[in-house]
Amino acid sequence: MVAEITIQDVARRAGVSPSTVSNLLNGRTERMRPETLERVQRAIAQLGYSPNRTARHLKTGRVEMIGVIVPSVANPFYGAFASHVERAALKAGYQILLGNSERDPERERRYAEELWSHGIRGMIFGSSLLALTHLANLVEHGLSIVAFDRQAQAADALPIDSVSVDNVLAARLATDHLLKLGHRRIGFVTGPLRTVNRLNRLEGYEHALREFGIALDRELIWEKSLDQGFGDTEGVELGRCGARELLGKPNRPTALIAINDMYAFGAYAGARDLGLRVPTDVSVVGIDDGVLAEVVDPPLTTVRQPLCEMTQAAVDIIIRRIEGKTNGAPQHLTMKPELIVRKSTTSNL
Amino acid sequence: MVAEITIQDVARRAGVSPSTVSNLLNGRTERMRPETLERVQRAIAQLGYSPNRTARHLKTGRVEMIGVIVPSVANPFYGAFASHVERAALKAGYQILLGNSERDPERERRYAEELWSHGIRGMIFGSSLLALTHLANLVEHGLSIVAFDRQAQAADALPIDSVSVDNVLAARLATDHLLKLGHRRIGFVTGPLRTVNRLNRLEGYEHALREFGIALDRELIWEKSLDQGFGDTEGVELGRCGARELLGKPNRPTALIAINDMYAFGAYAGARDLGLRVPTDVSVVGIDDGVLAEVVDPPLTTVRQPLCEMTQAAVDIIIRRIEGKTNGAPQHLTMKPELIVRKSTTSNL
DNA sequence: CTATATTTGTGTTTCGATACACCAATATCG
DNA sequence: CGATATTGGTGTATCGAAACACAAATATAG
Structure with missing residues (x-):
């Protein structure tokens, strides 16, 4: 445990006042003799001095x-x-x-x-x-x-x-893609709709359906939250659970839109739980395009956020x-x- | 932009000295009249005061x-x-x-x-x-x-x-598991061996093979780093690349140990790239047991870190x-x- | 050679909270 | 009733760096 090195120590060693050291530290070197500057710099280097941010912050108010x-x-x-x-x-x-x-x-x-x-x-x-x-x-x-x-x-x-x-657009892109592929019953899997981006995505989904002349089926929108709070696993678990419920219905959807990639991975697992295969039995689209999207099997069709x-x-x-x-x-x-x-x-x- | 509220403001409002407020803030309330205490607390609440950590830190040296x-x-x-x-x-x-x-x-x-x-x-x-x-x-x-x-x-x-x-043990568990399943050519996929945990895992792998009386084949140890530095995708990309190279050999391994789960997911993709299936054509074991391990297809056999x-x-x-x-x-x-x-x-x- | 600039720093106060010695007012006691 | 404790606080210095007005030393001018 060595004592902290302060601006005073540097000043003493360089034979100048603390103010001078401070000036150098803050770039006010214009009215400083080159040799003084060099002396101070040497002292700083020799002592391995680095300014105390706390003190600096207290004085300047900036951090x-x-x-x-x-x-x-x-x-x-x-x-x-x-x-x-x-x-x-x-x-x-x-x-x-x-x-x-x-x-x-x-x-x-x-x-x-x-x-x-x-x-x-x-x-x-x-x-x-x-x-x-x-x-x-x-x-x-x-x-x-x-x-x-x-x-x-x-x-x-x-x-x-x-x-x-543009989250509305993101979900529209996903939905349009599925509609163009001929899907008509498209499930939407999301966690709690307590965020703006999720609401926007849902809106984009509804918008795309409407534009395509398809009636909205509330049954196909799955929204739930975990009971025991928030965890690392929230997304995948909810995605899995949602896919299982939606795909377990008598007239099951042929495609799912997941609120994000993690939910999509969960949806993969949910489909598997029911013995269904992606994409043969059910198409899945995510949103985000994280690093795992192209690695999973099958590689995930998703909407990229820049x-x-x-x-x-x-x-x-x-x-x-x-x-x-x-x-x-x-x-x-x-x-x-x-x-x-x-x-x-x-x-x- | 409202001016900051300081301990002085609180003191003035409560009609006491800053020292007294500080005493309360630091739990030294034993020699304080209940009514004074209450007055100060009210002042704090009314002003919405919260102490400036920077100043406190400068004085106490603790953060x-x-x-x-x-x-x-x-x-x-x-x-x-x-x-x-x-x-x-x-x-x-x-x-x-x-x-x-x-x-x-x-x-x-x-x-x-x-x-x-x-x-x-x-x-x-x-x-x-x-x-x-x-x-x-x-x-x-x-x-x-x-x-x-x-x-x-x-x-x-x-x-x-x-x-x-115990990373040596972790890799031994993984390797033993594969050995017991009858695998004899087991590949080891890792990024740069510049970390202790990786070296330990490699050691565990080698140890298990030795104990089982199997000669170490250096060809089965794949270690490489990405050229263009470190990225979000490092693990999965390296795992994919490593699996592709090892599984592309004439006498290819029947199982792979990945240095961690991300590499294992990459290995899945690498196997897929070659038209091989997990686990039918190649078994894969990871290390970590993150949340995705049980979600991917097939669910990943891995070694859990607590x-x-x-x-x-x-x-x-x-x-x-x-x-x-x-x-x-x-x-x-x-x-x-x-x-x-x-x-x-x-x-x- | 004095008066004025210019150069090159320096002394002092300040940021906000805390530590600690110390003080005033009241209580207690023989 | 005077001496001593106790209660309930307060005044002041300090942490380390920065801002800013100001001062000493040197240069320049007339």
């Missing part, structure tokens, strides 16, 4: 961190998301602080307050919750938020930026807000999804 | 955060890991700060120094790198580290705690170190792995 709150990184989609956000943040000199909210507004609020008390003034939320009122207080105090994968809602009263894929561009945009926006480079009205970016046809869907003609 | 550094949370294993660590940490009143190192010692060192300069004095490393010398400097300065999934090495000169599954207990132990150890409740020699916990037989392996008799 180069952004908060990232997702339902759970145990879900590979959010894992990949967090990973992309981190990469983009690091490039801009920011660290990320990650929290799992399990889509619980109360946990989300607590996390946000926690991060706030660490001086973090910008956060990205991936949970896509219907309301954002639990964050109103902090936003009014000056917190900047980017809602990820949650298109702005008419009812939103808060100035919150958003970056999202995750990389989306995260980059989200990070850019939040940093501009934090640094006060944007002050105006909330920005809302909507990206285009893309249908990726693989082997999990087949013609029903 | 209730632990660093968690993993190769990448985009890998579901580390996503689940991070999620478990977070849960355990929160229970103990700690936050986690997460970093992805992509197994690069230099990135790992930079991250560690970054976290150190934030006042973090305890970190959990999940990368299992062969050497830990890149962290020597910080450890000498007082950083506590738990190496996760990396059994202590004889050459380790640093006082670093560890929590790991992730939950392991992370809990790691968090307990690191917090005891940070709080100075343990000072002695490094602790090394080794947990027992468990073979989970599903449908991806079958008899070769």
Whole structure:
């Protein structure tokens, strides 16, 4: 246990005042003799000094961190998301602080307050919750938020930026694809409809059916949540369970749309449980296009979200807000999804 | 943008000194009149005050955060890991700060120094790198580290705690299982052998073969890394590639052991690429037992790591170190792995 | 050779919370 | 009733870095 090295130690060693060291640290070198500069730099290197961020933050009020709150990184989609956000943040000199909210507004609020008390003034939320009122207080105090994968809602009263894929379109692409393949009874498997992106996807599904002149059959929409709360396995378990129930009906659907890839993988298992094969007996489409989509058997037909561009945009926006480079009205970016046809869907003609 | 509320504001409102508010905040209420206490509490509630952690940290030198550094949370294993660590940490009143190192010692060192300069004095490393010398400097300065999934090495000169599954045993269980099923040519698919856990697993594989009286065929050990660096997809891609190469040989193996579940899923795809079926044409065993293992088709026979207990132990150890409740020699916990037989392996008799 | 600029740093205060020595007011006791 | 405890707080210095006004040393001008 060695004592911390402070700016004072460096100053003493270089024979200058702490102020001078601070000046160098903050790039105010223009009025500094080259030899002084070099002396200070040597002292820093020799002592292995690195400034205490806490002290710096207390003084400046700025902290180069952004908060990232997702339902759970145990879900590979959010894992990949967090990973992309981190990469983009690091490039801009920011660290990320990650929290799992399990889509619980109360946990989300607590996390946000926690991060706030660490001086973090910008956060990205991936949970896509219907309301954002639990964050109103902090936003009014000056917190900047980017809602990820949650298109702005008419009812939103808060100035919150958003970056999202067009989820209505995503589900329309999936549904249209199946309709064109001749499917008429298409099941929709989702977890709790407590998020904007899910509602939008359902809307896209209904829209596509309507456009095609097919009556909506409520029986084909399966929505349920796990009793024992949220877990790592939520998506696949629900997908499995939903597929089993829908495919067990007398007049079973010939195709399923899963709310995301994890649900689709679960649906594969559910179909298998009933002795049905994908795509021969039932076509399955996912949404996300994560890394596993092309590896599973059969490779999953799914709708791609441009995750990389989306995260980059989200990070850019939040940093501009934090640094006060944007002050105006909330920005809302909507990206285009893309249908990726693989082997999990087949013609029903 | 509302001004921050400080302890002074609360004190003024309650008609006491900041010291008194601080005393309450830190539980020193024993010599405080109940009515004063109540007045201060009311002031805190009315103003919605929450203490500035930065200032507190600067004064106390303590910060209730632990660093968690993993190769990448985009890998579901580390996503689940991070999620478990977070849960355990929160229970103990700690936050986690997460970093992805992509197994690069230099990135790992930079991250560690970054976290150190934030006042973090305890970190959990999940990368299992062969050497830990890149962290020597910080450890000498007082950083506590738990190496996760990396059994202590004889050459380790640093006082670093560890929590790991017995990786040698894990691979032995997998190999024995296949041997008992009658397999004699068993391939081993792994990424770069630059981690302790991988080397240990390879050792377990070799050990089991030797014990069974089977000569080691180096041709059956496939080890490669991706050219274009580390990505979300590393595991599955390498597994796929490895399986394709091994199964493409004239005298191909009848079974494969994948270094982890992701590689195993890749191996499924690789076998499929060659028109081979699992387990009819080739048996596959993974290691980890993540959530997808029982969902994929066929459900994966794998070796379970008791992730939950392991992370809990790691968090307990690191917090005891940070709080100075343990000072002695490094602790090394080794947990027992468990073979989970599903449908991806079958008899070769 | 004095007056004014310019260069090159420095001293002091501050951020918000905490630790700790210390003080005022009241209670207790012989 | 004066001396001593006890109760219930408070004043002040401090953590490490940064901001900013200001000062010493040197250069330049007239």
